[in-house]
Amino acid sequence: MDTARLLRTSTTVLAVAGLLLSGCSAGAGHSAAASTPTGAVAASQTTAANRAAAPLAPLPATIPDALKPYYEQKLVWHDCGSGGFQCTTMKAPLDYHHPVAADDLTLSITRKRATGPGQRIGSLLVNPGGPGGSAIDYAQIAATHYPAPVRARYDIVGMDPRGVAHSDPVVCLTNRQMDAFTQVDNDPHNRSEINAISAADKRFADGCEQRAAKLLRHISTIEAARDMDILRSLLGDARLNYLGKSYGSMLGATYAGLFPSRVGRLVLDGAMDPSLSSLEESRTQAEGFETAFQSFAKDCAQHPDCPMGQTTDAAGRYIVSFLSSLDAHPLPTGQSRQLGESLGTSGLIEAMYAKQLWPVLRVALAAANRGDGGPLLALSDQYYERSSDGSYSNLMYANAAVNCLDLPPATRSVADVQAVLPAFRKASPHLGPDFAWMTLSCAPWPVKATGRPMRIEAKGAAPILVVGTTRDPATPYQWARSLASQLSSGHLLTYQGDGHTAYASGNDCIDTAVNLYLLEGRVPPPGKTCS
Known part of the structure; x- marks a missing residue:
């Protein structure tokens, strides 16, 4: 389960893989369709937001x-x-x-x-x-x-x-509490899992208030x-x-x-x-990660060891089935933590940040097919900046604290999320629900947002x-x-x-x-x- 919006730093990839400043190419090539990635609807929505x-x-x-x-x-x-x-x-x-x-x-x-x-x-x-x-x-x-x-x-x-x-x-949780937070299913299938998301967000917000109340306001x-x-x-x-x-x-x-x-x-x-707005950001990010997944799927299909099949449609079906299987049957990882759907999803998201991580993800998915969730868990740990000793950087705590102060919550209730789910699914058939439920993370925040959407001229x-x-x-x-x-x-x-x-x-x-x-x-x- 991820905090606030997925606005991530490039340092995770830099520190772990040595990629983005190493002289390696960040990828090339594009289709005519990809050269205009926004579409008329997204462009008109952005223009309207700018005016407002x-x-x-x-x-x-x-x-x-x-x-x-x-x-x-x-x-x-x-x-x-x-x-x-x-x-x-x-x-x-x-x-x-x-x-x-x-x-x-x-x-x-x-x-x-x-x-x-x-x-x-x-x-x-x-x-x-x-x-x-x-x-x-x-x-x-x-x-x-x-x-x-x-x-x-x-x-x-x-x-x-x-x-x-x-x-x-800013520090909000103990390392053990953060481990539990990252494992909450962010694509709920029943009322119990929905309640778990709300409870986890509340514990996170309460932890921040208890440990950093004065700073949260500034x-x-x-x-x-x-x-x-x-x-x-x-x-x-x-x-x-x-x-x-x-x-x-x-x-x-x-x-x-x-x-x-x-x-x-x-x-x-x-x-x-x-x-x-925060909601507009989250929805367009969902679309962005969907585009990245489609690019990864096309690249993966060119390799004989691709575990997702040889077409993008097959890859889409595979990833939905794979993440669903993790929900029902988490994989062993060689550690005390198993690889459930939430950690598997964050590992997938981490690899979308850099083309150089696509081979790492391909290998990790193949290992998961053999029953080993360890490599995909390692990608998830990169995303959260979790060290091998079980300690976390304060990245996710500061991420939530800044985001929740800069903009009002994207959604404030389960009903709000359920209302926007169709739009998120349309933007991202494979990751949209996760992004939609992540919009709840600022709802229980103890400090009212001081920022607002703004044009910067x-x-x-x-x-x-x-x-x-x-x-x-x-x-x-x-x-x-x-x-x-x-x-x-x-x-x-x-x-x-x-x-x-x-x-x-x-x-x-x-x-x-x-x-x-x-x-x-x-x-x-x-x-x-x-x-």
Whole structure:
């Protein structure tokens, strides 16, 4: 059972498989149908949402007196780890409207200085998404694997957002409780299973309130973006240079909306659409993961060892039957946990994030056919960031805390879910019900949402580069198109391919276009497409 919306970070794949920054291709090739993945209905719905959402208003350019102590603090760097990294911390107000020093948050930061040759441009703040992905962990990868010309001229900087990883992390459950949470069936077939979902969501929300009540009220994307402006100032940069992936694009776009005059070079890769409601996001994500599954099925059918059959129709029938069988007869895994339907589904979803994981999934499904659920359980553990010792990162806790504060709940009752199930099944015949029931996760949240759907225009901002992948499962391509159209200075770069996010994934065309923007400020020509 998954929390909130499936807005996932690319760091899971990076850390476990070493794929998305390793120089491997993120996939190529597309059909004519795939080049327009949204369809007229989805496009019209997005356009209507854009018109209905109110714009995000910028903050005053002058720093309020109450916040000046935060902008005037001094960063004290020290060497940390190997490879020339430095670390530090900074203070940020828990509540920007009522800053109180006793309540300040301590946010952790790392950087690696520009390596040269060439004149240093400034700092490049990076964020991998989530919400809940560690920017510190990601910066350590980016600082060694981003294209060399970018690393030569930028300090690569990562700051874990408030509530994430090394920055006053939100914690909601014990590891044993989280194990139980992840095993709740998210495609219920009877009243007992429906009740189990509601009870699990309530236990999760109650755990967050018990352990992090004060922070839950101040963990929004807007507050995290304001933290980024303090860091920009402390780093000595007049403007923010930034590369955000997945949810990291939302952070970057929000920053641009709040501080348009301080926008430097912003890359928003795997872009989100801030004008959508939580329900609209979930439904279009269901469609995105269905598209990814169809791509996986086509690829699998080309291999003689594909356990799903040799056609996409056969693959669809197989996966429905397979997941249903896990519900009735969980598989042994060599551990105390068995592979039930919920863990099997999350393992499947994890493999949709990167084409390089498709062979891993193919092998895992073949092993499951032999009665061994261990390989598919390993994929599920990657999704949840569960270590081999049974401990979890705080990814899923921060994910829920941010999502449930940023937008009102997608659904508030079992009846609400049942009402939207047909639309979700239409969007995703194979995963739609799981996505529909996941919309309940914010219903019992102890804190009322402070955010709302909004257009981000960032009038007056320097050119902003938005990158969208046509068959991205987690941040569907229409979101990138929508965000680029909302931003007054938005420029869309398209990657026709599979996988979640595109830059530094092995496609020379994408990397060249992004590098030219970061190094020279040159945006791609209108309609620029890579494959």
